[in-house]
Amino acid sequence: MHLDLDQNLVRKARELAKAVTDDVQKFINLRSTDSVERTVTRLYGIDGVDTDGIPLPNVVVHDVKSHDGLKRGITYWIANACVAKSMSPQEIAESVGRKEFSLVEIRPQKESIVAEKIDELTEESIRKLEKIKNERDSMLETLGNPNQPYIYVIVATGNIYEDVIQAKAAVSEGADIIAVIRSTAQSLLDFVPFGVTTEGYGGTYATQANFKIMREALDEMASKVGRYIRLTNYASGLCMPEISAMAALEGLDMLLNDSMYGILFRNINMMRTFVDQYTSRFICAFSHITINTGEDNYIKTSDPIDRAHTVTASQLINEQFALKAGMKPEYMGIGHAFEIDPDVENGLLYEIAHALLTRELFPNATPKYMPPTRYMTGNIFKGYAQNTLYNLVSIMTGQSIHLLGMLTEAIHTPLVQDRYLAISNAKYVFNNAKALGKDIEFKKDGFIQKEASRVLENAISLLEHVKEVGLMASIEESVFGDISRKMDEGKGADGVFVKDEDYYNPIFDKMETMVRGDGL
Amino acid sequence: MIPNLDLKNIKPYGDQTNDGVIQLSFTLPIPAGAKAREAARMLVESMGFSDIQIVLTEDIGEDFTFFVIYAKTNKYVDYTSIKTFEVEITKMGIEEINDKISKYLKRQVVIVGATIGSDAHTIGLDSILNMKGYHGDSGLERYKAFKVYNLGSQVPPLELVRKAREYKADVILVSQIVTQREIHIKQLTDLVDILDAEKLRDKVLLIVGGPRITHELAVELGYDAGFGAGTMPSDVAAYITDRILKRSS
Numbered sequence: 001m002h003l004d005l006d007q008n009l010v011r012k013a014r015e016l017a018k019a020v021t022d023d024v025q026k027f028i029n030l031r032s033t034d035s036v037e038r039t040v041t042r043l044y045g046i047d048g049v050d051t052d053g054i055p056l057p058n059v060v061v062h063d064v065k066s067h068d069g070l071k072r073g074i075t076y077w078i079a080n081a082c083v084a085k086s087m088s089p090q091e092i093a094e095s096v097g098r099k100e101f102s103l104v105e106i107r108p109q110k111e112s113i114v115a116e117k118i119d120e121l122t123e124e125s126i127r128k129l130e131k132i133k134n135e136r137d138s139m140l141e142t143l144g145n146p147n148q149p150y151i152y153v154i155v156a157t158g159n160i161y162e163d164v165i166q167a168k169a170a171v172s173e174g175a176d177i178i179a180v181i182r183s184t185a186q187s188l189l190d191f192v193p194f195g196v197t198t199e200g201y202g203g204t205y206a207t208q209a210n211f212k213i214m215r216e217a218l219d220e221m222a223s224k225v226g227r228y229i230r231l232t233n234y235a236s237g238l239c240m241p242e243i244s245a246m247a248a249l250e251g252l253d254m255l256l257n258d259s260m261y262g263i264l265f266r267n268i269n270m271m272r273t274f275v276d277q278y279t280s281r282f283i284c285a286f287s288h289i290t291i292n293t294g295e296d297n298y299i300k301t302s303d304p305i306d307r308a309h310t311v312t313a314s315q316l317i318n319e320q321f322a323l324k325a326g327m328k329p330e331y332m333g334i335g336h337a338f339e340i341d342p343d344v345e346n347g348l349l350y351e352i353a354h355a356l357l358t359r360e361l362f363p364n365a366t367p368k369y370m371p372p373t374r375y376m377t378g379n380i381f382k383g384y385a386q387n388t389l390y391n392l393v394s395i396m397t398g399q400s401i402h403l404l405g406m407l408t409e410a411i412h413t414p415l416v417q418d419r420y421l422a423i424s425n426a427k428y429v430f431n432n433a434k435a436l437g438k439d440i441e442f443k444k445d446g447f448i449q450k451e452a453s454r455v456l457e458n459a460i461s462l463l464e465h466v467k468e469v470g471l472m473a474s475i476e477e478s479v480f481g482d483i484s485r486k487m488d489e490g491k492g493a494d495g496v497f498v499k500d501e502d503y504y505n506p507i508f509d510k511m512e513t514m515v516r517g518d519g520l
Numbered sequence: 521m522i523p524n525l526d527l528k529n530i531k532p533y534g535d536q537t538n539d540g541v542i543q544l545s546f547t548l549p550i551p552a553g554a555k556a557r558e559a560a561r562m563l564v565e566s567m568g569f570s571d572i573q574i575v576l577t578e579d580i581g582e583d584f585t586f587f588v589i590y591a592k593t594n595k596y597v598d599y600t601s602i603k604t605f606e607v608e609i610t611k612m613g614i615e616e617i618n619d620k621i622s623k624y625l626k627r628q629v630v631i632v633g634a635t636i637g638s639d640a641h642t643i644g645l646d647s648i649l650n651m652k653g654y655h656g657d658s659g660l661e662r663y664k665a666f667k668v669y670n671l672g673s674q675v676p677p678l679e680l681v682r683k684a685r686e687y688k689a690d691v692i693l694v695s696q697i698v699t700q701r702e703i704h705i706k707q708l709t710d711l712v713d714i715l716d717a718e719k720l721r722d723k724v725l726l727i728v729g730g731p732r733i734t735h736e737l738a739v740e741l742g743y744d745a746g747f748g749a750g751t752m753p754s755d756v757a758a759y760i761t762d763r764i765l766k767r768s769s
Contacts, residue, residue, distance in 0.1 A: 165582070172581030185674060201703055267672075301646065343655070374643060378731065378749060410643075410697070410731065417547045420580040483672075 001440040003452045016463035017316035034495035037074040039241040043125045044089040049194045050097030067104040071500040077103040079117040122507045143228040146176040149402035156181035156413040158200035160210045164217045171221040173423045179232035187237025211250035244280035248287035258294035259321040269490035281325030285515040293318040296337030296370040298481040304339040309458030326515030333368035338390040353451035355397040371405025380407040391429035396437040527599040540592040552579035560587045605736040612758045621665035633693040634671035637707035645695035657752040677711040696730040712742040
């Protein structure tokens with residue numbers, strides 16, 4: 001089945017989205033953030049905490065920033081200190097943590113030797129990332145990709161060890177992707193917590209140690225069940241690029257990563273988010289991590305039919321930002337959701353039109369489809385029926401990443417049997433309706449064709465407006481999710497700075513060059 | 521109601537009066553098999569059930585077994601002795617509320633709403649406050665009588681109190697949806713403490729809503745009212761109108 005979309009309109013929509021993001025990219029290219037610099041330190045091997053429990057990447061970046069040295073980038077300062085003290089970056093960071101010295105007070109070393117040190121550290125880090133990526137790719141090839149839609153479930157116990165138990169059970173029931181939900185409000189922390197954690201609210205802290213534990217558990221299960229199991233976490237919030245780097249180091253497969261989510265739904269400063277998403281995305285591109293965009297959120301706060309075009313417009317913007325970061329379409333999990341009020345007449349037809357529009361607008365991407373949440377009421381039996389329809393739309397319209405709905409949505413984090421019931425429902429529907437999409441033709445000028453065209457046309461009008469006033473001004477006008485955010489407000493604004501002429505960040509320069517060569 | 525029902529001995533109704541049938545489902549962390557079935561049966565029996573029918577025993581992986589069971593309870597309750605603790609509401613229409621407020625208060629009622637602390641979920645708050653409301657029942661923004669400030673999610677209690685003072689709020693409406701390990705209780709208590717410290721507690725009508733909130737709990741925590749699952753915006757509107765007018769008179 002397919003939609004009779006006017007391909008000229010599709011092209012036009014893409015061109016508009018490109019123009020919109022081109023403007024923002026100019027701002028991005030001139031700037032860096034505290035989080036971007038902390039990411040550099042992590043890639044050079046800095047990890048751990050000082051005696052006050054502050055992560056060493058924060059300690060080092062704060063040290064340089066408080067002496068007004070950050071505008072030339074953190075790299076020079078680390079390499080200069082390594083040469084002067086004959087220490088590794090980690091040893092340097094530990095010394096700064098013990099307040100033995102400040103990086104900017106160290107006498108500048110001979111330029112050519114510092115440059116050599118930088119090359120050496122950069123080379124080592126890139127080699128390490130490449131090795132991890134290659135290992136993932138070869139494991140995926142050996143075990144094989146599961147059929148799409150991939151069955152994606154969430155674990156959210158707050159304790160990484162309980163998460164492992166539930167994740168293993170889910171994999172043996174048929175899950176292809178495990179997402180470890182983060183502790184509530186972690187996205188607003190301007191640092192990444194350190195070490196293994198067993199106490200979290202509504203989820204488990206995203207830490208590198210927790211990533212490692214779950215990765216090992218899933219690899220063990222993957223060998224047992226004979227199919228590749230993907231691991232997902234969250235790179236949104238104030239530490240987008242750092243989380244991406246940690247995910248790259250621990251071999252994660254997917255990250256929730258949206259170019260505007262933090263701005264709209266977490267009230268994070270616009271410029272901070274735009275700069276951070278760019279860095280986090282070329283790290284994902286480099287390490288073959290699939291991003292999942294967050295358009296489902298718009299229609300949780302605004303009407304899923306009236307505002308369907310805001311989803312489409314945002315998807316196109318997310319795609320353009322991802323392309324700018326060198327991502328290949330196959331690593332773009334373009335987001336959308338099944339959120340229409342179940343009391344709406346022909347709601348299913350609207351859902352099919354919207355889901356198919358996403359599929360057809362992004363034929364080479366891996367769309368991420370998300371289940372009903374807004375109208376899940378506590379009537380678990382009705383909720384189970386809603387999830388059945390959702391599963392049907394997903395298999396019919398050929399979605400790629402399928403987040404399973406839980407019958408206890410809005411009641412509690414999933415019980416072990418909730419996940420089992422959800423997986424059985426999805427497997428039943430996917431198998432029973434496997435070729436349905438291939439066998440259906442929608443009536444020309446029928447409900448579904450018209451609805452899809454309506455949404456696309458409205459998305460174009462919206463993008464035309466956004467292009468005219470600029471993306472940042474449109475966000476101020478509450479174009480997306482009916483939420484308004486001001487340009488100079490929001491959390492993390494003080495962590496954004498304009499790079500000096502002598503700003504130097506060779507590891508990111510190299511990664512960007514490599515993904516461009518490899519990607520487009 | 522069924523005629524001649526013994527209200528002193530109320531039991532679940534499945535297929536016949538007083539049959540006491542209940543459906544249960546749960547998971548045991550043991551491998552599926554005869555032993556697991558027996559464990560499930562014994563567990564249910566120990567809870568005072570008889571005629572236990574285990575209709576599903578399913579291996580759900582990693583040595584977890586899921587059961588669906590029908591059984592008859594030997595317990596009952598005396599319906600005639602039950603007293604509940606609910607918010608008393610006299611239903612009023614939008615126009616009636618607008619008229620009453622403009623006639624007796626002669627200004628708009630200022631309402632400030634937010635989800636506090638770590639709760640990022642605004643669905644409940646928005647259903648009550650937003651113009652659109654919930655299932656055809658308009659939200660408080662639709663009422664001319666109300667001036668609504670929806671502060672959104674994850675507002676620190678201190679910030680909420682500051683805004684309430686700034687806007688001269690008559691009503692503070694807090695929504696708490698997600699909870700784990702009772703964290704919502706602490707957040708709700710913090711708000712009351714801050715209002716007390718700021719000497720604002722008596723000046724505002726303090727309301728909390730959410731799926732796990734009861735009026736009883738709300739009052740215990742120092743709130744004027746608590747609204748649980750199934751609350752419609754018009755319920756909250758009528759309650760606010762009634763209380764604000766009583767206070768002002």
